[in-house]
Amino acid sequence: MxxxxxxxxxxxxxxxxxxxxxxxxxxxxxxxxxxxxxxxxxxxxxxxxxxxxxxxxxxxxxxxxxxxxxxxxxxxxxxxxxxxxxxxxxxxxxxxxxxxxxxxxxxxxxxxxxxxxxxxxxxxxxxxxxxxxxxxxxxxxxxxxxxxxxxxxxxxxxxxxxxxxxxxxxxxxxxxxxxxxxxxxxxxxxxxxxxxxxxxxxxxxxxxxxxxxxxxxxxxxxxxxxxxxxxxxxxxxxxxxxxxxxxxxxxxxxxxxxLNEPTAAGEYPKPSGTVARLTKTVRADSACSACYAALVRALYTAGNATNRPIAIGQGWRGKDFPGVGIGRCCDCAAIKVPGCPPTAEAIARAIGRR
Ligand code: SF4
The missing domain is CATH 3.40.50.11440 (LarA, N-terminal domain)
Structure with missing residues (x-):
């Protein structure tokens, strides 16, 4: 077909x-x-x-x-x-x-x-x-x-x-x-x-x-x-x-x-790359969608004011990390955001804190 x-x-x-x-x-x-x-x-x-x-x-x-x-x-x-x-x-x-x-x-x-x-x-x-x-x-x-x-x-x-x-x-x-x-x-x-x-x-x-x-x-x-x-x-x-x-x-x-033609001609809009830019320095390892999306929402609203490194994902379980750890999997990080998944608000507070 x-x-x-x-x-x-x-x-x-x-x-x-x-x-x-x-x-x-x-x-x-x-x-x-x-x-x-x-x-x-x-x-x-x-x-x-x-x-x-x-x-x-x-x-x-x-x-x-x-x-x-x-x-x-x-x-x-x-x-x-x-x-x-x-x-x-x-x-x-x-x-x-x-x-x-x-x-x-x-x-x-x-x-x-x-x-x-x-x-x-x-x-x-x-x-x-x-x-x-x-x-x-x-x-x-x-x-x-x-x-x-x-x-x-x-x-x-x-x-x-x-x-x-x-x-x-x-x-x-x-x-x-x-x-x-x-x-x-x-x-x-x-x-x-x-x-x-x-x-x-x-x-x-x-x-x-x-x-x-x-x-x-x-x-x-x-x-x-x-x-x-x-x-x-x-x-x-x-x-x-x-x-x-x-x-x-x-x-x-x-x-x-x-079956018909588009009324407005032109290129299909392309992704802006905003999410890729926001998460460029995030150290993700096997993160769940809900967890990662909460981080993206937090970065959208608060940015990473402190420029601290961020870790997220199941691959971080039991591993030390000197920056902000997102969620229960990263509870060995220096700064922990609890939850599974954590809320975007809690993440925003952690990455916005000086
Ligand atoms: S904290 Fe929970 S939601 Fe986040 S990556 Fe770990 S298991 Fe998935």
Whole structure:
């Protein structure tokens, strides 16, 4: 299937148009349950650039109902440190689920099963693993640790929290790629209406008024890189996923099928590099997303007024550090910020203290 692309700002209508254009109903096996997996990484309004717009969800649900598919659910687990229920309400999914009478399942409470991958066994939530037809609904946005996040990384929400922590301890890259070999969404519909191109928690949304859709998550991520002006080597898990047979990064000239044209011409906006600049001197070793994001938020608001060195991550456990240690893992640092994860406010106080 080519990558289908559409421009506009009405997520609901754009989603339905994409699904209709590709006749997705004919690809859904008769009697299959459809599971929709959005990005609800944190409790944030989708217009902040962090989470999938509720219109993407309602567009998928209405399309399925229009085609006689009624066994539909929404599945997601927020990152370690946030509650999925809080995130689903902040994104307006409770109203969508109520309107269409579709259940929402918090994957933090789901049963898991170990799947074999090139990285060894990975525990995956069963509702994702055994969905009759899994539709991945990521946001194309920047990420403070992996530079970019879209189709492949969104699947991390289908893991229990303990496995998410293990992914971070292992440096994220290979585990994310390996997960793509075990959990293969049937379809990926990308919300690129206003993602934050620097930070997965949002806050600086960049309006790009675009959505795109495909069946190969590796190719979808490769296209996301292209749009953001990134080289594939900037996001190494994409190359690993391809090497392990999860998809292809190749995009031929005829493989983008546009349903309309953008109203405003011009280049796709590029990441500003703010997060990379702010964290240039941070000594990170296997830090969890919530911990690292709290540090980024603190650096955004307070800067590093003292210029003290900063350490963060599970790799610092038990190691002495002469500067500021972020979180419980760094409790051997000279200046400790307690918590797991610590709050951005506590970090800001520590790095702002003279
Ligand atoms: S302190 Fe931070 S890096 Fe360490 S386990 Fe907790 S959240 Fe993860």
């Amino acid at each position: 080519p990558i289908y692309e559409i421009f506009g700002s009405d997520a609901h209508a754009m989603t339905k148009a994409l699904l209709e254009a590709a006749d997705i109903a004919s690809a859904i096996p008769a009697g299959a349950d459809v599971a929709l997996k959005p990005n609800l990484v944190v409790a944030a309004d989708p217009d902040s650039g962090a989470t999938t717009h509720p219109g993407v969800l309602s567009g998928c649900i209405e399309y399925c109902l229009d085609h006689g598919i009624t066994d539909i659910s929404v599945i997601e687990g927020s990152w370690v440190g946030d509650e999925t229920g809080r995130a689903m309400r902040a994104a307006g999914y409770d109203e969508v689920c109520r309107k269409y009478d579709v259940p929402f399942f918090d994957l933090k409470h789901d049963e898991t099963e170990e799947a074999d991958t090139p990285f060894g066994p990975i525990a995956v939530c069963k509702r994702a693993l055994y969905a009759g037809y899994l539709i991945n609904l990521p946001v194309l946005k920047g990420h403070c640790q992996t530079v970019m996040t879209c189709a492949l990384k969104n699947c991390k929400g289908c893991l229990p929290d303990r496995e998410k922590r293990r992914f971070h301890a292992a440096g994220l890259i290979k585990p994310i790629a390996a997960l793509a070999c075990a959990l293969k969404p049937d379809l990926t519909v990308v919300d690129s209406i206003c993602g934050d191109l620097n930070f997965e928690e949002g806050g600086n949304p960049i309006r790009t008024n675009r959505m795109f859709m495909g069946t190969d998550p590796v190719q979808i991520d490769a296209y996301g890189c292209q749009l953001m002006g990134l080289d594939l080597s900037d996001v190494p898990y994409i190359g690993y996923a391809e090497a392990w047979g999860a998809g292809t990064t190749h995009i031929g000239p005829a493989e983008i099928l546009r």
